[in-house]
Every structure is written in structure tokens, then in C-alpha cells.
Amino acid sequence: MSFDFVKKLDFESEFFDLYKLSESAYGAIGKENSGMGGNAGFIDIEDYLIIIDTTANVDAAKDLKKAAIQYTQKEPNFIVITHYHMDHLMGTSLFDKSTQIMTSDRTLKNIQTDGKKRIEEYKxxxxxxxxxxxxxxxxxxxxxxxxxxxxxxxxxxSDDFSLREPNLTFKEGCVIYGKGESVQLRTFKKAHTDGDVIVYIPEEKVLFAGDLLFAREDPWLGSGDPEGWISVNDEIMTLDFKVVVPGHGELASKEQFSLENKYIKEILDLVKKRIDAGEDPTQLKREDFSDELQSFDSQLLEWNLNFLAEFLKKS
Ligand SMILES: [Zn+2]
Missing domain, CATH: 1.10.287 (Helix Hairpins)
Structure with missing residues (x-):
């Protein structure tokens, strides 16, 4: 999707395309098959430079840091981590203690428990x-x-890998004040994960959604609460914004949250019906979804079906 007020910058990276979204906000949108993992970005509010997420790849995070410094002439003051999944976290150790790492208290807890467990599993x-x-x-x-x-x-x-954990947390939200604009961090009930954080600049109508939005892709349901996610998306849609940096996928507008909700409602409904009929829900196919959702194309459909088959059996 293209937005007439968004400018694509000529920053060279094999991992992402860089966009200037507003006076202060920049979005780094992962290139296909680049291994960047989650999208990222940064915000320059005069006194402070705020980085949002640090990707799945230390080299991509190096490019992100380089771009942030190049376009703002500042050193990063804050990193906001949107949730505990490793594809948003890998680059934290590139930043020294002069950069504060912020997130919700539930995301920090998840990094310290689930996140660490996953690292051990990977090892x-x-x-x-x-x-x-x-x-x-x-x-x-x-x-x-x-x-x-x-x-x-x-x-x-590798021996030199380490994860820097967030050192500043909040329960419900937090605001970083610049001279003209403010950056709002907010968390919600369990949705994509427990403790998801959004970064919102109301004065510029820009939203960084983390993985609460997978734009035009199957959202990964297996770490969260699908029903909760639908209501969180409804709440997010009451905010005034004109462009979203999703956790995965291209730059998006508000409509993508409705489409994502449609997907979540439909997959829940399809799986429930199969279970009630005594059939195997994991055999559902893309063709069983409505037309608008046919273009979602990822292996996550299979993962979501496997997750929901268990999740809904239990509930
Ligand atoms: Zn995620």
C-alpha cells in the first residue's frame, strides 16, 4: 500500500526498506526473505531518539542503528520492545547502558521465563x-x-550472543514527551502475547503496532489469546492514526486491523465447527476462508490450525 505523505528513503540495507512516515517517525519494513524477522523503526522527538524493536538479526539491527543515527544525528536514548518474541529482540545487546530498554512488565516477565527457555531450546x-x-x-x-x-x-x-533485558517497565502505559509531540506506549490484555506494547504518536497519527498487526498475513495466534486479540484490535481502531508499522508485512492503514479480526473470527469459527462435527480441524484449507483472506499466504495457517485444535479442545 502506498501513502502520499510517506517518503521512501534511499538508505541501503539488504534487510529493510526505510520510510519517513511523519515529521518524527521512521519505519523499517523487512524485505522478503531477508531474515530480518519483525519490522522495526525509530522516532526522533528532538530531545530523544527512540528505537522500536531490534529484529531477529544482529546485522539488521546494526543497519537500523546506523540509519537511526544517520537520519537524526542523535544517539539512541530508548528502545521499546513490543513483545517477547525473539524475532523482535535479537539486537538489544548492540546498545550499551546509555540506551534504556523499555517494555511492559508482563513482556519483561515473558522474556525472563519463556524467552530464556526458548533460547535454551535453540541452543x-x-x-x-x-x-x-x-x-x-x-x-x-x-x-x-x-x-x-x-x-x-x-x-x-554463538558464544558472543547475549540478550540485554529491558530495564524500565510499566504496568499499563507510559508517555515520553518531546517538545511538540508525545510518544505513548500502551499495553493491553493478552492478545498476540501477554504484554503486547504499541507505540503511538497522536499528534502525527502514526502507530507502531508490533505483532498486534500482521498486515495481509496470517497472524500467529499460538502465544496469545485469539478472543482477547479481537477486542484489543477493536480498542486500537478507536485511536486516530493514518499509518501503521505492523510487526510483519507492509505499511498499513486502519482497515488492516478489521481484516485481521475477520481472519481471527473466521478461523475460530471454522475450527470450532469442525471440532463440533467430530472432524479434524487441522485439515482446513485456505480455500475454506472467505475471498478477502485468500491472499494471506504463509505456513502460519497450518501452525494456527494445530494450535487452535488443541486450544479449543481444552476450552
Ligand atoms: Zn510475535
Missing amino acids: NMDLTEMEDTLKNETDEAKKKDIENDLKFLKAVR
Whole structure:
């Protein structure tokens, strides 16, 4: 989607395209198959430079830091982490203690529990199966995906990898005041994860949604609460904004939250119906969804079906 007020900048990175979204906000949108993981961005409010998320890839985070310094002539004062998933967190250790890392208290807790558990799992994983699959894979895009996953896992396993944890947290929200504009951080009930954070600049109508928005893609439901997510999206849609940096996918507008809600409602409904009929819900196909959702194209559909089959059986 293109927005007439958004300017694509000519910053060179193999990982992302950089956009100037408003007077103070910049969005870094991951290039396809680049291995960047989650989108990121930064905000320059005169006195402070705020980075939003640090991607799945330390090299991508290096580019992000470089771009932020180049376009603002400042050193980063804050990093906001939108949630605990590793594809948004890998670059935190690139920033020294002069950069404060902020998030919600529930996200910090999740980093310290689930996040750390995942890192241990990644460290103990046997990679030979993935390496074999890579050797036999002929599809170029799939090959690139496996290569990126391997690169990510190897980075986590390397001796010099460390994660810097957030050192400033809030329960419900927090505001960073600039001279003209303010940056609002807010958290909600459990949705994509427990403790998701959005970054909102009301004066400029810009929103960084973290993974509360997967634009035109299957949203990953398996770490959160799908019903809660629908109501959080309804709440977000009451805010006044004209452009969103989603956690994954291209720059978006408010309508994408409605479309995401449509997806979540539909998949819940389809899975429930299959379970009630005594059928296997994991056999659902993309074609079972309505037309508007046909273009969502990712392996997450299969993951979501597997997750919901268990989740809804329990509830
Ligand atoms: Zn996520």
C-alpha cells in the first residue's frame, strides 16, 4: 500500500526498506526473505531518539542503528520492545547502558521465563535435520527461509550472543514527551502475547503496532489469546492514526486491523465447527476462508490450525 505523505528513503540495507512516515517517525519494513524477522523503526522527538524493536538479526539491527543515527544525528536514548518474541529482540545487546530498554512488565516477565527457555531450546536443537532439508530443497524461497532460520539459530548459539533485558517497565502505559509531540506506549490484555506494547504518536497519527498487526498475513495466534486479540484490535481502531508499522508485512492503514479480526473470527469459527462435527480441524484449507483472506499466504495457517485444535479442545 502506498501513502502520499510517506517518503521512501534511499538508505541501503539488504534487510529493510526505510520510510519517513511523519515529521518524527521512521519505519523499517523487512524485505522478503531477508531474515530480518519483525519490522522495526525509530522516532526522533528532538530531545530523544527512540528505537522500536531490534529484529531477529544482529546485522539488521546494526543497519537500523546506523540509519537511526544517520537520519537524526542523535544517539539512541530508548528502545521499546513490543513483545517477547525473539524475532523482535535479537539486537538489544548492540546498545550499551546509555540506551534504556523499555517494555511492559508482563513482556519483561515473558522474556525472563519463556524467552530464556526458548533460547535454551535453540541452543540444544539438533540442526542436522534442517541442514539436510536445506540440501534437498529446490524451491529458492523455501531455501532462503531455511538458511535464515539456520543463521538465526547459529547466532543465538554463538558464544558472543547475549540478550540485554529491558530495564524500565510499566504496568499499563507510559508517555515520553518531546517538545511538540508525545510518544505513548500502551499495553493491553493478552492478545498476540501477554504484554503486547504499541507505540503511538497522536499528534502525527502514526502507530507502531508490533505483532498486534500482521498486515495481509496470517497472524500467529499460538502465544496469545485469539478472543482477547479481537477486542484489543477493536480498542486500537478507536485511536486516530493514518499509518501503521505492523510487526510483519507492509505499511498499513486502519482497515488492516478489521481484516485481521475477520481472519481471527473466521478461523475460530471454522475450527470450532469442525471440532463440533467430530472432524479434524487441522485439515482446513485456505480455500475454506472467505475471498478477502485468500491472499494471506504463509505456513502460519497450518501452525494456527494445530494450535487452535488443541486450544479449543481444552476450552
Ligand atoms: Zn510475535
